Amino acid sequence: xxxxxxxxxxxxxxxxxxxxxxxxxxxxxxxxxxxxxxxxxxxxxxxxxxxxxxxxxxxxxxxxxxxxxxxxxxxxxxxxxxxxxxxxxxxxxxxxxxxxxxxxxxxxxxxxxxxxxxxxxxxxxxxxxxxxxxxxxxxxxxxxxxxxxxxxxxxxxxxxxxxxxxxxxxxxxxxxxxxxxxxxxxxxxxxxxxxxxxxxxxxxxxxxxxx
Numbered sequence: 001x002x003x004x005x006x007x008x009x010x011x012x013x014x015x016x017x018x019x020x021x022x023x024x025x026x027x028x029x030x031x032x033x034x035x036x037x038x039x040x041x042x043x044x045x046x047x048x049x050x051x052x053x054x055x056x057x058x059x060x061x062x063x064x065x066x067x068x069x070x071x072x073x074x075x076x077x078x079x080x081x082x083x084x085x086x087x088x089x090x091x092x093x094x095x096x097x098x099x100x101x102x103x104x105x106x107x108x109x110x111x112x113x114x115x116x117x118x119x120x121x122x123x124x125x126x127x128x129x130x131x132x133x134x135x136x137x138x139x140x141x142x143x144x145x146x147x148x149x150x151x152x153x154x155x156x157x158x159x160x161x162x163x164x165x166x167x168x169x170x171x172x173x174x175x176x177x178x179x180x181x182x183x184x185x186x187x188x189x190x191x192x193x194x195x196x197x198x199x200x201x202x203x204x205x206x207x208x209x210x211x
Contacts, residue, residue, distance in 0.1 A: 080187040094151050117137045
């Protein structure tokens with residue numbers, strides 16, 4: 001698994017593992033806005049150089065559970081889907097303030113986000129995932145509209161479509177998603193590798209750049 005620790009840009013004390021467990025067990029909300037990074041438990045080797053809390057020198061541990069900081073406002077999507085890639089490029093161009101970050105679900109870097117949301121890769125291949133913070137995520141049409149809400153006007157105005165009942169929105173979303181490969185095809189690897197100038201917006205850029 002990719003071992004990464006994202007920089008903490010808040011002054012809050014990192015929550016304990018027990019407090020994280022209580023938070024993760026709570027139901028998720030697609031409207032909650034989280035400003036800073038959040039944590040999920042990650043099992044890493046004891047020789048990992050990028051740990052927040054290295055083990056005591058006197059302890060001999062093969063593995064340890066440490067908090068891993070995850071960034072908010074991350075879109076996890078199907079990186080080999082041409083339609084999805086076009087949508088990501090559109091958001092990157094519209095997002096002048098660089099509020100939104102991206103991650104291909106095929107990357108190992110996506111695993112902590114899936115764990116935090118209790119999802120598997122197959123769930124994201126069916127409907128894209130937008131993680132706004134700990135306990136705050138959405139999928140499908142809601143995720144797409146939540147992303148639009150962070151963009152500058154006039155694009156953010158499109159998020160008013162959230163008032164449309166979710167079953168109606170998701171029926172349209174699912175129809176497009178189920179036909180996306182048939183209409184535009186499927187790549188062998190993450191399409192962002194063909195446009196490496198976009199990689200700065202991807203949390204898995206180091207992993208992707210090694211491919």
